């Protein structure tokens with residue numbers, strides 16, 4: 883079975899397995915109707931930069947969009963880890979430059995995907 887290719891819904895960046903992202907899961911089910919029916923579940927992904935950008939931006943149009951936007955705002959507002967992940971992706975290029983002659987001056991390189999406070 884091929885692995886599901888996931889792309890950020892906003893910027894279309896491919897999100898590889900293990901890549902930091904925000905996933906929204908959505909399904910529909912009937913209530914008070916027999917037989918009870920349930921749709922398949924969909925997963926919608928946003929990269930950290932788009933998640934933070936959306937959360938900081940104005941409320942979108944449409945009731946479903948607003949509901950999703952409020953959930954992302956909850957995540958971004960509850961803990962700085964997602965914002966840091968967004969910055970981490972942006973500064974990743976700089977971190978990969980060799981630090982020649984600066985041993986002992988710069989802090990040791992961070993291990994990928996892990997933050998120490």
Ligand SMILES: [Zn+2]
Nearest residue numbers: 890893929932
């Ligand atoms: Zn994105």
